[in-house]
Amino acid sequence: MTASEGFMPESERVTRQLRDEILDGVRRPGSRLVERELAEALGVSRLPVREALKTLVSEGLVTPRPRTWAVVREFTSSDIADLDEVRAALETLAFRLAAQRHTRAGLEQLRTVLDTELEAARAGDAVRARRAAADFHQTVTSLAANELLNELERPLRSRLRWLMGQHDDLLGVALEHEALYQAIAARDVQRVEALVLHHQATSRDAVLGHRRQGLLTADHAPDDTSGRAG
Numbered sequence: 001m002t003a004s005e006g007f008m009p010e011s012e013r014v015t016r017q018l019r020d021e022i023l024d025g026v027r028r029p030g031s032r033l034v035e036r037e038l039a040e041a042l043g044v045s046r047l048p049v050r051e052a053l054k055t056l057v058s059e060g061l062v063t064p065r066p067r068t069w070a071v072v073r074e075f076t077s078s079d080i081a082d083l084d085e086v087r088a089a090l091e092t093l094a095f096r097l098a099a100q101r102h103t104r105a106g107l108e109q110l111r112t113v114l115d116t117e118l119e120a121a122r123a124g125d126a127v128r129a130r131r132a133a134a135d136f137h138q139t140v141t142s143l144a145a146n147e148l149l150n151e152l153e154r155p156l157r158s159r160l161r162w163l164m165g166q167h168d169d170l171l172g173v174a175l176e177h178e179a180l181y182q183a184i185a186a187r188d189v190q191r192v193e194a195l196v197l198h199h200q201a202t203s204r205d206a207v208l209g210h211r212r213q214g215l216l217t218a219d220h221a222p223d224d225t226s227g228r229a230g
Contacts, residue, residue: 009048010044010045010048011047011048011051011052011055013048014038014042014044014048014049014051014052015051015052015055015056017042018033018038018052018053018056019056019059019061019158022056022061022062022072022162023061023158023161023162023165024127024130024131024165025165027072028072029072029073029074029075030071030072030074031071031072032069032070032071033053033062033069033070033071033072034068034069035049035050035053035068035069036068046068050068053070056070056158057070058155059155059157059158059159060073060156060158060159061073061158061159061162075162077211080163080207080211083156083159083160083163084163084200084204084207086156087160087163087164087200088200090141090149090152090153090156091137091196091200092193092196092197092200093144093146093149094137094140094141094143094144094146094149094153095140095144095180095184095192095193095195095196096189096192096193096196097143097144097145097146097149098140098141098143098144098184098192099183099184099187099188099189099192100187100189101143101144101145102143102184102185102187103143106139106142106143107143107184107185109139110136110139110140110143110181110184111181113132113135113136113139114132114136114174114177114178114181116128116132116135117129117132117133117135117136117173117174117177118171118174118175118178120132120170121170121171121173121174122171124170126168126170129170129173129174130164130165130167130170133164133165133173133174133177134160134161134164134165136177137160137164138153138157140180140184141153143184163203163207164203166206166207166210166211167203167206167207167210168206168210169206172202173203176195176198176199176202177199179195180192180195180196180199183195
């Protein structure tokens, strides 16, 4: 890789880092994101931080506040229901088209992503497993070979990745992906559609359970926000 190929603008690097920290749970919902503090922590000027926050606001992960700070978005029950409905519609189409249109190269790429997820899940590496699970869905969308579908999914990608990360059964999700992979490889559209419906249902139950647990934890936690990130 040449120097020019490896170059990444500071604003993009800061955006990726903050996005990963939010989606990986390092920065919790409601955490303050202050331009000056982030710039100092990341060793950059305030301009790339400002640009990164604007991008994350557009992706739906950050809520702006007056002047020079923002907060990590706290998704409401209504937000989650809306996301789940949109995910169901886009995902069902993506998996069906992937089963019909995938190429050998695309299937090999999906297998590689799935193997990474299975390995991470069995090792109990939650961050790596959840990232690979999100990559599995994104790869399926690319296998659908529908550019409009990709365009519709792209601005929702971060929020959908957040939604799909609200689970603790790492191996259970990976095994459901294994079954979906086998059905896609066999071009068994009917089985893919049935498995997608089941996958969405188990994911929905996991999100609700995760949210209930979070609310219970919040109810019993001390009323102290001094430890919030940012």
